[in-house]
Amino acid sequence: MDTRPGEDAVPLRRAKGRPAPVGLPWPQVTQEQWNDYRWQLSHRITSVEDLRGLCGFTPEETRLLSRVTDLYRAGITPYYLSLVRFDDPDDPIARQAVPSAEEYFGVEGGEDDPLEEEKDMPVPGLTHRYPDRCLMVVTNFCSMYCRHCTRKRIWALGEAAKTEFELTKMFAYIRRHEEIRDVIVSGGDPMTLPTERIEYILKNLRKIPHVEIIRIGTRVPSVLPMRVDDELCAVLEKYGPVWINTQFNHPREVTAEARRACDRLLRA
Ligand code: SF4
Structure with missing residues (x-):
C-alpha cells in the first residue's frame, strides 16, 4: 500500500487541536490506514525502546522500565498514543498506557490476583x-x-x-x-x-x-x-x-x- 502522505494523511493532533509533536512514529499514515483497526493493531507500540524518544526516558529509566515490561508487557495503539501529552509528566492518558517504575517497585507489595x-x-x-x-x-x-x-x-x-x-x-x-x-x-x-x-x-x-x-x-x-x-x-x-x-x-x-x-x- 502507498503510504506517502497525501490529501488523506492523518493530521495527528493533540487535544485542543494542537499538532502532535514531531516524532510520532507514523508521519505518513493515511486516513484509511489510521481508521483500519488492523493497521492500529499491527503498529502498536510494544517496547520501552519505542517509547524512549517520545517520553524522553534516560538510559537508566529505559533499563528500569524494560524490567517492568519483562514482567508486565506493554502495548499501546497509535490512536491512544496520539492522545498523550508528552510534555506533561503526569499526563492521565500516559499514566494509563506507559509503563512506570512504580509497577516494578510495587511488585513485592501487590497481589497477582487482587480480586481472587x-x-x-x-x-x-x-x-x-x-x-x-x-x-x-x-x-x-x-x-x-x-x-x-x-x-x-x-x-x-x-x-x-x-x-x-x-x-x-x-x-x-x-x-x-x-x-x-x-x-x-x-x-x-x-x-x-x-x-x-x-x-x-x-x-x-x-x-x-x-x-x-x-x-x-x-x-x-x-x-x-x-x-x-x-x-x-x-x-x-x-x-x-x-x-x-x-x-x-x-x-x-x-x-x-x-x-x-x-x-x-x-x-x-
Ligand atoms: S483493563 Fe486489563 S483486560 Fe481490560 S483492556 Fe485494559 S489491560 Fe486489557
Missing part, C-alpha cells in the same frame, strides 16, 4: 463466584495493556486467545449450571478477537436457554474505537441484546472517534 478470581475458577478461564453470574476470560490479548489492570497476571501467559476446546469446557459448565443467567465475556479484550470468533462465543451462549444476559467487557471504545465496524455491529445485533461494559477514565478519551464507536454500539 482464580479461587472461584471451576474451569480454566471461568470464574463463578455469585450464583447467577459468571465471568469468561476468552483471550489474554488486549490492544492496549492498561497499567492499572487487575488481571496483569494473565499477560505472562502470552497473547493467546482461548481455543475452541477451552471455550467448549466453559460452555459445558454454564450449561450444567442452570442458576447462571448472566455471563460476562472478558479477557484480555474480547473485542480484539476476529469477528467470527466473537460470533462463535455469542452463538454458543445464546444456545443455552437459562443465559438471559450477555455482557462484553472491553476497552475498545476508548483505545481502539475503529474496531467498532459494520461487521462487528451486525454480529452484536444478531445475538443481542449484548451489553457492553467499558472504561473511559478521562474526558480526553471522549474523542469524535470514541463517540462514534459508542453511538454505533448503542444502535447495534
Whole structure:
C-alpha cells in the first residue's frame, strides 16, 4: 500500500487541536490506514525502546522500565498514543498506557490476583463466584495493556486467545449450571478477537436457554474505537441484546472517534 502522505494523511493532533509533536512514529499514515483497526493493531507500540524518544526516558529509566515490561508487557495503539501529552509528566492518558517504575517497585507489595478470581475458577478461564453470574476470560490479548489492570497476571501467559476446546469446557459448565443467567465475556479484550470468533462465543451462549444476559467487557471504545465496524455491529445485533461494559477514565478519551464507536454500539 502507498503510504506517502497525501490529501488523506492523518493530521495527528493533540487535544485542543494542537499538532502532535514531531516524532510520532507514523508521519505518513493515511486516513484509511489510521481508521483500519488492523493497521492500529499491527503498529502498536510494544517496547520501552519505542517509547524512549517520545517520553524522553534516560538510559537508566529505559533499563528500569524494560524490567517492568519483562514482567508486565506493554502495548499501546497509535490512536491512544496520539492522545498523550508528552510534555506533561503526569499526563492521565500516559499514566494509563506507559509503563512506570512504580509497577516494578510495587511488585513485592501487590497481589497477582487482587480480586481472587482464580479461587472461584471451576474451569480454566471461568470464574463463578455469585450464583447467577459468571465471568469468561476468552483471550489474554488486549490492544492496549492498561497499567492499572487487575488481571496483569494473565499477560505472562502470552497473547493467546482461548481455543475452541477451552471455550467448549466453559460452555459445558454454564450449561450444567442452570442458576447462571448472566455471563460476562472478558479477557484480555474480547473485542480484539476476529469477528467470527466473537460470533462463535455469542452463538454458543445464546444456545443455552437459562443465559438471559450477555455482557462484553472491553476497552475498545476508548483505545481502539475503529474496531467498532459494520461487521462487528451486525454480529452484536444478531445475538443481542449484548451489553457492553467499558472504561473511559478521562474526558480526553471522549474523542469524535470514541463517540462514534459508542453511538454505533448503542444502535447495534
Ligand atoms: S483492556 Fe481490560 S483486560 Fe486489557 S489491560 Fe485494559 S483493563 Fe486489563
